Amino acid sequence: MDQRDPKEPMALDEEELMTSGNRLSSKDFGFQKSHGFKNFPVSKVPRSQGLEPSKQEEIQQILTQLKAGIALLCHPCPWGWRSFQGNCYFFSNSQLNWHDSVTACEEVEAQLVVIESAEEQNFLQVQASRFNRLTWMGLSDLKHEGTWHWVDGSPLLPSFMKYWNEGEPNSSGEEDCAEFRGKGWNDSKCSLSKFWICKKPTTSCSSA
Template identity: 65%
Template sequence: MNDSAEGRVQQLGSLGYLCHGLGPFVLQLFCLTLSTILLLAILVKVSNVAYSHGQEQAKKEKVYKEMTQLKSQINRLCRPCPWDWTVFQGNCYFFSKFQQNWNDSVNACRKLDAQLVVIKSDDEQSFLQQTSKEKGYAWMGLSDLKHEGRWHWVDGSHLLFSFMKYWNKGEPNNEWEEDCAEFRGDGWNDAPCTIKKYWICKKSAMSCTEK
């Protein structure tokens, strides 16, 4: 109850006190009527306050519902990968539109907060090999620049023996100081790192799940 309502209660009490000593019936009836009117005014005021509070609560609930719906819509619009990137099994891949040498390809991926692609599974290899066949020979993040014949990925990991099967027949042969690996045809080939080729970057996909 606000100050106005409390004031009316006090007025009602004072009126009752003044009317208590009056004898004539007309005056008592008059006081009773005034008391009734004042009481009704207090009840109306209290009712309005309660109604306003109910409206405010309803507005808050409506806003919360709209925010929840908006969040759901935003999540449906969420892209796990940037535009021009392709998502595959939780990772994002960027296939370049122009060619450059291996070192420049490594740096280009770093500028995109990614790595020249490091292959971690047979499924990933199959996906990248097929895509490179469609787009053109492309660099991967594999080289033996530090030590001839010892192939390492750009993240420092060794080339697993189980992945050796992906070299094309007779490769790697280091025929012309070929220290960097590319996707070529149905498998891998070693090539001079200075040759310009397409390149593929890789980074983890973003999560679009609600928290």
């Protein structure tokens, strides 16, 4: 019968190393488990009481290694999101109406995308047009016809008017919500189902 030496240290179960943040999964938001620990070398940890100084040093070394491994898993954006100039963006693979798109972003502590610079507009326009998708942004004139505001309450600046496609917005048939269409923006019926983009700031990886 194979007997284990009681002094022999036991290996940490890989499951014990997984953090709750790496177990996120979502049908709509494409989160995935991290595989950062799969190839991470871990020494054996003794479980006996009254450890000798040498064993305490070994545990301290292991904890240092684990801390370094966790740091490698730190990402400024959630899995499935893209980073650009200090923000994270989620490009949906399913379609919702404009109001439900707003809610979907809020549920992951984000906003239906608010565009704040020419660089950001170019980045988003390229992504939205890559697959020729009609995609909601967080812009509408629902509160007052012809006066466009972002979901955070800020007004559409005059310098951004150039991004509307020719002849848009035309408010034809109660088109009160803005979308990416082709090489620019278009106003469309808020009740229609389209892809959407969520935006939130990147997170800092703690070095503590």
